Amino acid sequence: MRYPRGERHQTGQATVITRRSLLLAGVALPLGACAPRSKFRHYRGPAVTSIRVYKAERRMDLMHGDRVLRSFAIELGSNPVGHKIQAGDGRTPEGSYVIDRRNPNSAYHLSIGISYPNAEDRARAAALGVDPGGDIFIHGTPRERRRDRDWTAGCIAVSNREMEEIYAMVQDGTPIHIFP
Known part of the structure; x- marks a missing residue:
């Protein structure tokens, strides 16, 4: 019998403990251990x-x-031309950053974080008296979308299936270079 992930089940004399029940009990698990297995493929390439x-x-x-x-078609912020200057401008940043975090429970399927804003971005925003924004990610979609327009708030979006592959392949600390 298959058990839903995240629940405790009595099976005769044995108790099946799932990852969610361990998390709720405060047991630390390795990064990424909390996401459903179906969202991860083991990547064995370079x-x-x-x-x-x-x-x-x-x-x-x-x-x-x-x-x-691997190459992927992407969707960008709703105002994609130019470098991100401030929160809410709908632009995707340009420049060199690193992948600095991951979210297996993202509202956008899966996501990996980009280290925007860096020191230069914060200084530029401070000189203009604006908030540089943040929370820029590579992510999937809340549901599969047609690829006919840019729609994010400044993030980089791919299909959910592609995001599963990217999530498995890319490690934290990986440099990311975003060109105009």
């Missing part, structure tokens, strides 16, 4: 050493050195 995003081409490449491992 390590992703960097990510390159080409905004004008609506393309993201996962790189191993100078070799492209």
Whole structure:
């Protein structure tokens, strides 16, 4: 019999304890252990050493050195031209950052965080007297969308299936370079 993840079940004399029940009990689990197994594929290929995003081409490449491992069509912020300046401008940042966090429970299927704003972004925003914003991610979608327009608040979006692959391949600390 299959048991829903996240619940405790009595099976005769044995108790089946799932990941959610361990979390609720305060038991620490490794990063990513809390997400349903179906969202992760084990990746056994070459390590992703960097990510390159080409905004004008609506393309993201996962790189191993100078070799492209995988390319993805992307959707961007609702106002994609130019570098992100402030919160709410709908722009996707441009420049060099790193992947600095991940969220297996994202409202956008799965997500990995980009280290925006960096020191330069904060200084630029301070000089203009504005909030630079934050919480920029590569993520899936709340439901599958048609790829006919940019719609995010400044994030980089891919299909949910592609996000599962990216989530498995990209590690925290991976550099990401976002080009105009």
